[in-house]
Amino acid sequence: MPGITTKADVTALIGSPTQKAMFDENTWLYITEVTRPRLGQTLGLLDQGVVVLNFNDHGLLTGVKTATQKDAIPTSIASRTTPSPGTEASFMQQLLGNIGKFNAGGTSGLGGGGGAPSSGRGL
Numbered sequence: 001m002p003g004i005t006t007k008a009d010v011t012a013l014i015g016s017p018t019q020k021a022m023f024d025e026n027t028w029l030y031i032t033e034v035t036r037p038r039l040g041q042t043l044g045l046l047d048q049g050v051v052v053l054n055f056n057d058h059g060l061l062t063g064v065k066t067a068t069q070k071d072a073i074p075t076s077i078a079s080r081t082t083p084s085p086g087t088e089a090s091f092m093q094q095l096l097g098n099i100g101k102f103n104a105g106g107t108s109g110l111g112g113g114g115g116a117p118s119s120g121r122g123l
Contacts, residue, residue: 005061010053017053026055048072 007028014030021027030051035043047069054063 002061002063007055007059007061010061026057028053028055045069 010028017028018031019029021029030053032047032049032051033045034047035045038044049069050067052063052065052067053061054065056062
């Protein structure tokens, strides 16, 4: 009941929220989904809902709102990609780029046997 119920009461009654609003610790979200198995072991969404609980700064419930799948706003995913430095090299450039990165003694400094460095000459 708004004005009477506290955050502790809600947690004791229905558990911790699925999510808290990103910039507001006083908005709790309880998200539900009903799914069923489909071919290929993927799940088909039958129903979806969100219960939004708002609290004041004293931790008292101020409002309850329910949203369904009908309230969802459709979005689109951007198809463009952001280039990252270093990914333009071809396979051969990457392969040949490793030449000279390893010392002649066969140890790469990752916990080798220690001792003096190899002179590169046989005994």
